[in-house]
Amino acid sequence: MKRMTKKSLAVALTGAMCLALVGCGGGNKETKAETTAETKAESSAETTASADGAVDLNALTVDEITENAKAEGHVESVGMPDEWADWGSLWQAMNDTYAIAHNDTDMSSSEELQMFKTEGENGTKDMGDVGYGFAGQAVSEDLVQGYKTSYWDNVPDWAKGEDGKWMVAYTGVTTFLVNTDQVDKVPTSWQDIREGDYKVALGPLTGGNAQGAFIASAYAFGGDMNNLEPAFEFWTEMAEAGRVNTLDITQANFESGEIAVGVVWSFQGIPYSKNIDQYNMTAVVPSDGSLQNGYASVINKYAPHPNAAALTREVMFSDEGQTYLALAGAIPTREDFEIAEEYADQVISKEEVANAVLISDADAYSAACETAKTRWEEEVAPLLVQ
Incomplete structure (x- = not known):
């Protein structure tokens, strides 16, 4: 690397x-x-x-x-x-x-x-x-200890747990990482992806990246954290068309050319696009469904x-x-x-994240992630072509 x-x-x-x-x-x-x-x-x-x-x-x-x-x-x-x-x-x-x-x-x-x-x-x-949706689990299962840091008062309430048992130091925004040597029309929206013909990777639904990508797609097609049906309809359609790439969204898999389009966080997509020399890469924040979400230090x-x-x-x-x-x-x-x-x-400008949905309720997001993971295994995974 x-x-x-x-x-x-x-x-x-x-x-x-x-x-x-x-x-x-x-x-x-x-x-x-x-x-x-x-x-x-x-x-x-x-x-x-x-x-x-x-x-x-x-x-x-x-x-x-x-x-x-x-x-x-x-x-x-x-x-x-x-x-x-x-x-x-x-x-x-x-x-x-x-x-x-x-x-x-x-x-x-x-x-x-x-x-x-x-x-x-x-x-x-x-x-x-860990992904924001896992913060509650870390506390409820008594797996972590607290440290509030000297910056505690300057961190918003949604980004920190009681006694500092978890703290979010950064967020990222949903990003499409595209290999432009393999994809002629770079997607700038989830609707563009729907109308394309290439495979799309988002990683395993046990991970925070894929869960965030899945929920972002729900917003793109009229849903939200409490209504994931549009996302299930979209990904079922993608799976039935053989357009879901089951590889993990690692830099190595982009470097090898095995992923043409991947849904990642901006703090992956932007560095990956700069680091990969084998192909021309571009990172795009989708216009119609993007989350601004963090990872928690535990x-x-x-x-x-x-x-x-x-x-x-x-x-x-x-x-x-x-x-x-x-x-x-x-x-x-x-x-x-x-x-x-x-x-x-x-750095990312405020304009680039102006339409992103800031995830600030860890419990609600955790519940949505659990629903996405469970129903994906039941409804979408059996349709995937390995």
């Missing part, structure tokens, strides 16, 4: 990050200079652990979390690969600034939470990034490196982290964040 990290940007922002995160914690705990980082990590964990063994990250200042994270020296993520929303720049900054190493295992939202659940107290993963209740996970989230919501996300085709969540003027022409 090609990395889309912008080295010059990373150097400038990483330097600023060091200044921005020092001393911005809201607590009253004083740093004890005479203790080593390792001793500090151990003592903080002991004094802030809850009855079930999880560390109370919200009881620590940012300074304390930073020192503890340095002592842990590693963060293990799931579903946060370098090329997704340019997490690669974030991981590089974590390493350059705090000497925190990183490893990711890419998987779907449902797989992430299943791993947290299966491993339980023997957790090997620290954090993940920290495993039994994370082996909880402070490193918390610090990663802190950086994710910082100006630097929000800039990385914006340049990757995402829409930063922080209400007080403004992109630097030098990057203004490189």
